[in-house]
Amino acid sequence: MEFNSDFDLLVVTGPTASGKTSLAVAIAAQTGSEIISADSRQVYRGMNLGTGKDYDDYNFNGNRISCHLIDIADPGYKYNVFEYQRDFIKVYSDLKERKVFPVVCGGSGMYADSIITGYKMFEVPPDSGLRMELEKKPVEELMEILSTYKNLHNITDIDTKKRVIRAIEIEHFSRNKMALYTEFPKVKSLVVGVMLDRETRRRRITERLKQRLDNGMVDEVKGLIEKGIDTNTLIYYGLEYKFITLFLTGKFSYDEMVLNLETAIHQFAKRQMTWFRGMEKRGIKINWLDGEMPLDEKVKAVMELLKT
Numbered sequence: 001m002e003f004n005s006d007f008d009l010l011v012v013t014g015p016t017a018s019g020k021t022s023l024a025v026a027i028a029a030q031t032g033s034e035i036i037s038a039d040s041r042q043v044y045r046g047m048n049l050g051t052g053k054d055y056d057d058y059n060f061n062g063n064r065i066s067c068h069l070i071d072i073a074d075p076g077y078k079y080n081v082f083e084y085q086r087d088f089i090k091v092y093s094d095l096k097e098r099k100v101f102p103v104v105c106g107g108s109g110m111y112a113d114s115i116i117t118g119y120k121m122f123e124v125p126p127d128s129g130l131r132m133e134l135e136k137k138p139v140e141e142l143m144e145i146l147s148t149y150k151n152l153h154n155i156t157d158i159d160t161k162k163r164v165i166r167a168i169e170i171e172h173f174s175r176n177k178m179a180l181y182t183e184f185p186k187v188k189s190l191v192v193g194v195m196l197d198r199e200t201r202r203r204r205i206t207e208r209l210k211q212r213l214d215n216g217m218v219d220e221v222k223g224l225i226e227k228g229i230d231t232n233t234l235i236y237y238g239l240e241y242k243f244i245t246l247f248l249t250g251k252f253s254y255d256e257m258v259l260n261l262e263t264a265i266h267q268f269a270k271r272q273m274t275w276f277r278g279m280e281k282r283g284i285k286i287n288w289l290d291g292e293m294p295l296d297e298k299v300k301a302v303m304e305l306l307k308t
Helices: 020-031 081-097 111-117 128-135 139-147 161-176 198-212 217-226 231-237 239-248 254-281 295-306
Strands: 010-015 035-038 102-105 189-195 287-291
Touching: 010 020, 010 111, 010 295, 020 035, 020 102, 020 189, 020 295, 035 081, 035 128, 081 102, 081 111, 081 231, 111 189, 111 254, 128 161, 198 217, 198 254, 217 231, 217 239, 231 239, 239 254, 254 287, 287 295
Parallel strands: 010 102, 010 189, 035 102, 189 287
Antiparallel strands: none
16 A cells, blocks of 8 residues: 655654554554564664563554564674764665655664655774774873864763774774765655653553563573673663573672663653753654554654655
């Protein structure tokens, strides 16, 4: 079914536990659309409960809704926003060729932002020769080298020797070679956000965490470790994977893990809202919907926006 709108793309976003997936799926079912995930952790295979892959949510009245950019990377790999833009363009182009309207769904603000604004990302490959040369130098000398490339206004991103070396590598590549830019298509997006009041959001987060723990989230992380995924990498993935790994390696008791994890998820939801407010300050219009509205009313509201 071909769906026509003045918009090229619908983006459904919002903080964790807001109900954005069920809304995106219901809209996709009504418009014959397919969903493109904008979640930075759901890209990983085998990381299901911890990332909130609710596969059942992609069934609507017995019909399976196709979803892209989920389960595309192996656990242990560090997927990034450049790769997301690259992979998004491939899926988006395919859907447009097939005359299928794309619905993006996810709460990773940077991923959603990168396709709404279409800002250019570029890939800088590792330069092993340069790295070996730089590794021999002290941090102070590396900072001096970096300052010849750029003004160091913000040093929070270069607080380790490894990061300083990477920053030099990027600047060296950009100055001396043609950076591999992602050519991003011009996309007219309708952005819809699902909002819950603070107390409702906190309650849903707590309930969902308990459900996922009951469903075996600790065993999921234990299984990843048994498959050889480095514990530091799991900690790098944050939230559920970080705190459960700390529990499994004896850094926390079970109760400490649950308490710290719940607090971290609440803080993460606040950071998501801060990112969305930042998008709005930069001129991106987010049409906020009350997450407590019945699903059919939310769908109706979005359909009206798509047709305006």
